[in-house]
Amino acid sequence: MKIKDSIEGCFQLMGGDFTNAGAASSELKSTLARLGVSQDAVRRAAIAAFEAEMNVIIHAVAGTMHYVITTEEVKITLTDMGPGIEDIELAMQEGYSTAPDWVREMGWGAGMGLPNIKKNADKFKIDSVVGEGATLEITICIKKG
Amino acid sequence: MLKVSDIAEKVGLDIGVKGELNKDITGCYISDLLSDVMANSKDGELWITLQTHPNIVAVAVIKGLSGIIITNGRFPEPDTVKKAESENITIFTTHKTTFEIAGLLYNMLK
Numbered sequence: 001m002k003i004k005d006s007i008e009g010c011f012q013l014m015g016g017d018f019t020n021a022g023a024a025s026s027e028l029k030s031t032l033a034r035l036g037v038s039q040d041a042v043r044r045a046a047i048a049a050f051e052a053e054m055n056v057i058i059h060a061v062a063g064t065m066h067y068v069i070t071t072e073e074v075k076i077t078l079t080d081m082g083p084g085i086e087d088i089e090l091a092m093q094e095g096y097s098t099a100p101d102w103v104r105e106m107g108w109g110a111g112m113g114l115p116n117i118k119k120n121a122d123k124f125k126i127d128s129v130v131g132e133g134a135t136l137e138i139t140i141c142i143k144k145g
Numbered sequence: 146m147l148k149v150s151d152i153a154e155k156v157g158l159d160i161g162v163k164g165e166l167n168k169d170i171t172g173c174y175i176s177d178l179l180s181d182v183m184a185n186s187k188d189g190e191l192w193i194t195l196q197t198h199p200n201i202v203a204v205a206v207i208k209g210l211s212g213i214i215i216t217n218g219r220f221p222e223p224d225t226v227k228k229a230e231s232e233n234i235t236i237f238t239t240h241k242t243t244f245e246i247a248g249l250l251y252n253m254l255k
Binding site: 018021046 | 176177178179180182183194196198199200203204206207208209224228
């Protein structure tokens with residue numbers, strides 16, 4: 001793997017910008033692949049990052065995706081200015097969603113995003129203040145493979 | 146293994162966007178729910194859908210899908226075409242229904 005100490009970067013995300021949705025996550029995916037991170041870790045990081053990116057685009061006004069890649073892990077932190085999550089336990093339940101109808105018509109908002117992040121991440125933490133926003137911390141271990 | 150370049154003729158699909166045609170097709174996934182495709186599709190699968198907006202390309206890139214087939218005579222939106230061209234994702238279109246395409250592909254991929 002071509003990582004000495006750590007590599008970091010940050011993307012700005014705009015709420016409602018569906019046209020560019022996924023740009024940050026696919027760039028992170030390419031970066032990880034270029035660094036020689038194992039395919040499994042690249043895949044899991046890309047899926048988790050994209051689900052989190054979509055959440056910002058669907059629910060928030062704006063946000064950032066910050067990543068740190070070391071030889072051991074990829075840590076992806078998403079911070080947004082948005083409505084926040086009232087009941088995190090409920091939000092983690094598959095099928096629960098607060099997305100509006102027009103977002104559901106696009107095929108999003110099925111209440112599968114957060115559970116999918118949990119499934120793909122090795123560590124996953126959500127912090128939120130209602131009316132202010134949410135912070136998601138996603139860690140993918142890349143030691144193995 | 147079946148390649149993306151093989152199926153247009155065999156299944157009778159029109160090419161909407163010519164992306165990476167040399168990819169192996171490992172299987173097929175059918176859903177109009179993007180969240181479902183994010184959760185359950187697998188690397189290298191072809192995706193059959195009715196959705197036409199640009200996010201289908203992002204999903205295909207993130208999940209490493211081999212291509213997208215849009216059925217029922219629908220066409221990708223202009224932004225979807227632009228995105229697919231820049232990401233090298235193949236999009237097929239067809240007037241056939243999802244059921245018909247799935248049936249044809251099932252016999253080729255099973």
